[in-house]
Amino acid sequence: MHSSAIHFVPGKYHSARMNLSRSASLMRLHRFALSGHCHRVEVFLTLLGIPFVAVDVDLAGGAHREPEFLRMNPFGQVPVLEDGDTVVADANAILVYLAMRYDAGGSWLPGTPREAAEVQRWLSAAASELAHGPALARVGRLFGGSVDRARVELLAGRLFGAMEATLAERAFLVGSAPTVADLALYGYTARANEGDLPLDAYPRIAQWLARVEALPGFVPMPRAA
């Protein structure tokens, strides 16, 4: 039903050990490998240098509807992170948790009112336009099911237009340095072509994807085929 693997981050052992000393055991990330929601958490863990155990949840087999899983997340969705006795569900919530607990520099979740508001604005876009636009288009192409094509294209166009305009002014979505907002938007944008939503009209988004991919510790989101 579940399979698991330990992920270590080459060259990042010092910070990893420091982080580990705060937890009794390795964190466990319950995930589905092709999910962009899960990728944003995985990539943040590797960027922070935190080793973790990846627990693959058998969505097709209904493992996320089992009582044991629903105790961790009553919504029955991955990702879920177990950090000792702390259980956090929801991709964006996990990003916030990891930033506040493990990012000593505080740059991933900046605290000025303007920056904090902008991060939240992009997290909201990740949970709305991105989830119901590019992510849904991809799910439809990869796993079938009915998708309102006009609707996903409308949402994708709005989102990518807003991102392109923002990235004309700055290197990352909130400023000159990456934040959790960039990680939340990255995966499903990078794989938008898998939902037949090409990024050809958005050169600044393409440059931004490359900047995210160049971050030390970055791990790619798996391709569907």
Ligand SMILES: N[C@@H](CCC(=O)N[C@@H](CS)C(=O)NCC(=O)O)C(=O)O
């Ligand atoms: N709001 C949730 C959405 C996560 C989500 O949609 N997860 C999908 C996989 S990408 C899932 O678990 N789907 C199973 C289901 O909803 O039954 C989050 O951000 O974590």
